[in-house]
Amino acid sequence: MSIEAKEITKKFGQFTALEHVDLKIPSGELVALLGPSGSGKTTLLRIIAGLEFADSGTILFDGEDTTHRNARDRRVGFVFQHYALFRHMTVFENIAFGLKVRPRNVRPSKEQIHAKVHELLGLIQLKNLAGRYPSQLSGGQRQRVALARALAVEPSVLLLDEPFGSLDAKVRLELRRWLRQLHDEVHITSVFVTHDQEEALEVSDRVAVMNEGRIEQVGTPDDVYHRPITPFVYNFLGNVNLFHGRIDEETSIQEGATGDPVYVRPHLLEIHRQPNRGGGHFRATIKHINSAGPLVKIEALSEWGDPVQVELSQEKFRELQLTKEETVFIIPKELKVFQKKAI
């Protein structure tokens, strides 16, 4: 089922959570709503689910207006950040809940419910824990139960609110791969909210980057990462160095010049011992070296006093034999400039 949000605006008192948001989600896609906290991503998800209602704007499911339908009638599967499992029910009862509360004429038989729950327990690999209570499960197990519970009612849309937000790093990684796999098998239109850019880029088919109640850019992970259309998107999707300068001869930064801010990712800066013959370099003093991890991270101070972050490979680092307080030449390989919008 495709989802379309049109001109959605939502205010909480004085605070504007969403402002004229438009978003189209094609059927069968896995879309990430990515943004910092307070960007309105969870509110948008809850409005799509029918748990919250927009002040203005419409929500269409498969072109059909569902704006005024509540969560119960929208047939969405919703997975909460803190699981929201029914604490007084076992895993089995939790997953069966959505089937058991159906009106009698459409309720599956006991045997059918049993079969369905066991099928889902197999899917989430928790077959042997059917009789446990949520408090006896680990965070990752609870999240999988929450997912199975949402899938049990065979929703037309799956909505996940920071699904891995409260899990530790290792389980997160495992679960998000699992979610990707699951989506490839089930092909249900899914939207998930996250503030973790890595998660969004790895799992989703498309990413909608949100900021201050607006959608900044929608595109494939490749698009938003390599072709960001706003400074915010560039900034949010990875580390960045920001220089206030003017560009000369294509790739050199002039000190103190006024102009549009220049953005460079840390791994797109090269460190050299000699000045570049063709120009386009600047001088910097190394202040801190962190060589733990796959990349060596270097913090330096540019000749005009801006902090600069550089990432280089361990190989390159060994080759250069850099030390603290040493002065080096930095050459940007790729610069990004966003023209200031005329106001």
Added chain:
Amino acid sequence: MGSITVAAGKSPATRRVAAAATGESVAVRSILIGVAVLFLALFIFLPLAIVFSQAFAKGMGVYWASLRQPDALAAIRLTLLAATIAVPLNLVFGVAAAWCIGKFEFVGKSLLITLIDLPFSVSPVVSGLIYVLLFGLQGLFGPWLARHDLQIIFAVPGIVLATIFVTFPFVARELIPLLQAQGQEEEEAALALGASGWQTFFRVSLPNIKWGLLYGVILCNARAMGEFGAVSVVSGHIRGRTNTMPLHVEILYNEYQFSAAFAVASLLALLALTTLLVKTVVEWRARRQLAESAAWGEEGQIA
């Protein structure tokens, strides 16, 4: 539910360290404990012992006879009737009020909380007088009631109304913190899964508050049976008709029938002891439930 392990609270080790750090010397501790024990003995155990010793002072025969007296039986019946009406009604009102306050934001919420506390802050005698002023012969609705031959004051309806009023806060007060701690995610989950409002309430919300609810009901019941002031004002003390147990005790005592008075009083004391026992058990379960909700909430906040 029996096998749920609770992860809330400090570990025993941290608690011990804290006790050592903030602990007092042995002398101070024994003095404090001694004072508390002495106080309890003087003001609680001694009166309780006297109630029972006085009740049985003239032997079992007199004890049973004074309980089987028609007036005593009528008082017991009336007390049970008032409690049977007041407790279920307050159960419903209390859950409804606590539900609104615990789960929703609305204008006038703090006013509602204050109103719920009103019966606690107003003297029971004043609560009784309110009903006299409303429904008494000279009261606001008095003439209308008289014309329709309805009697509320100095009759059973007045007693029931007064009882409902003074016992109103118990259930609501008990549930509000519990409902607030639990938040509404589980209810939202139930709705998203297709449950109706009633299904959500009976299958998700109610099981989550059952121990707190039971605790509130027990306290409510104890107060309903033991209420004196408000009931005294509206009852009119008509023997065999509008006397509840506490009022009956007073009358017997004023007539120097000490054994009979204490015999009926011993029933109330027994009720109190049973209430305490049940309360202890339920309170323990309720606290566990609250701790679980809190642990649940805390876990969420870590993220």
